[in-house]
Amino acid sequence: MSGAVHAWPDNKAKAIRMVALDVDGVLTDGVIQLDNNGVESKRFYVRDGLGIRLLLQTGLRVGLITARQSALVTHRANELALSFVHQGTRRKWPALQEELHKAGLQAEQCLFMGDDLVDLAVLQRVGLATAPADADAEVRSRVDWVASAPGGRGAVREMAEKLLKSQGVWEQLIQGLREGGPDPRPQE
Numbered sequence: 001m002s003g004a005v006h007a008w009p010d011n012k013a014k015a016i017r018m019v020a021l022d023v024d025g026v027l028t029d030g031v032i033q034l035d036n037n038g039v040e041s042k043r044f045y046v047r048d049g050l051g052i053r054l055l056l057q058t059g060l061r062v063g064l065i066t067a068r069q070s071a072l073v074t075h076r077a078n079e080l081a082l083s084f085v086h087q088g089t090r091r092k093w094p095a096l097q098e099e100l101h102k103a104g105l106q107a108e109q110c111l112f113m114g115d116d117l118v119d120l121a122v123l124q125r126v127g128l129a130t131a132p133a134d135a136d137a138e139v140r141s142r143v144d145w146v147a148s149a150p151g152g153r154g155a156v157r158e159m160a161e162k163l164l165k166s167q168g169v170w171e172q173l174i175q176g177l178r179e180g181g182p183d184p185r186p187q188e
Helices: 010-014 046-057 071-080 092-103 117-123 155-166 170-178
Strands: 018-021 061-065 084-086 110-113 128-131
Touching (some): 010 155, 046 155, 071 084, 110 155
Parallel strands (some): 018 110
16 A cells, blocks of 8 residues: 555456445544434434445445444444344454455455544555545555545445446446436435
8 A cells, every 4th residue: 555545446346246434433523413312313424325325226235334333323324224233342353354255355445534543454455445635644644545535425436436447347336326217315
């Protein structure tokens, strides 16, 4: 991996069969809001969600691995019909290894997007390490690609589009949507 490279690594992307994401700072803006009763709230960007659904539609496995435990994350994961979810996971690499093993995949076939120092153990082991634009500087310096969008505001969508284009399925997905094909978004 090289320092803060922004050019998309097309060759690595072609081998990807699994996408794993951190949550806070990747799918959200990293802000955890608590009210006076300790009730937590998070904001998820719908375009990131559609990007995830498009990845899933092509047969890629997509899941979450996060150190925090949140009912909101469970709800969003169910809504998106994700392939796997690991919450309350302080050591993310063993959780990802478990999912790779279940799917019969190697680390080189996995893309991970993380934003903070606790993600480095995973980022240094996967085939394609990515980060949002506002990730920690140390993380940005150690990944293959950095999105131009921040976490919770399009970084996941940007990554999904680039990955699907590398894998040669983007135009087919767009054509299907233009022709009124099935909407990949979850049913409300």
